[in-house]
Amino acid sequence: MKQLCCGAKFAMTFGDASPEVMLLTAVLLAAALGSIVIWALALRRLARSPGDLAPRTLATLDGWRGGGPLIAAAGAAHVMMNFFVAVYAYAPVTSYQEYAPGLAEAAMILWAGFQAGGIAALCGGHLRGHLRQQA
Numbered sequence: 001m002k003q004l005c006c007g008a009k010f011a012m013t014f015g016d017a018s019p020e021v022m023l024l025t026a027v028l029l030a031a032a033l034g035s036i037v038i039w040a041l042a043l044r045r046l047a048r049s050p051g052d053l054a055p056r057t058l059a060t061l062d063g064w065r066g067g068g069p070l071i072a073a074a075g076a077a078h079v080m081m082n083f084f085v086a087v088y089a090y091a092p093v094t095s096y097q098e099y100a101p102g103l104a105e106a107a108m109i110l111w112a113g114f115q116a117g118g119i120a121a122l123c124g125g126h127l128r129g130h131l132r133q134q135a
Contacts, residue, residue: 024075028112039123050134061124072113076106
């Protein structure tokens, strides 16, 4: 069996996913990237004028911190529901390889949601630390 690196595995899973799974994964990964962009812009602003941070900056990061994993859990539950309906409709399945794509899609959504929430939490915590230090 050919060994694939993790980037190729993600690309194969994403490429084989349904459109709604692709969209949800892309939105969650965009939220993770957005957290980094917001964090960098806020640090730049704090460097120019200490203590000056728009309240919506931390509110946005807090929203992504809490919402990312919850949205991912809802998306994974949707994929798993469809997966189990398909298992029931097409039983008996002859091998585990027929189950793997559905499980991989659910795991991909969860991974993207945890990335979004984790990165937003780190960025928000870092900005809060800067504000406390400057106060």
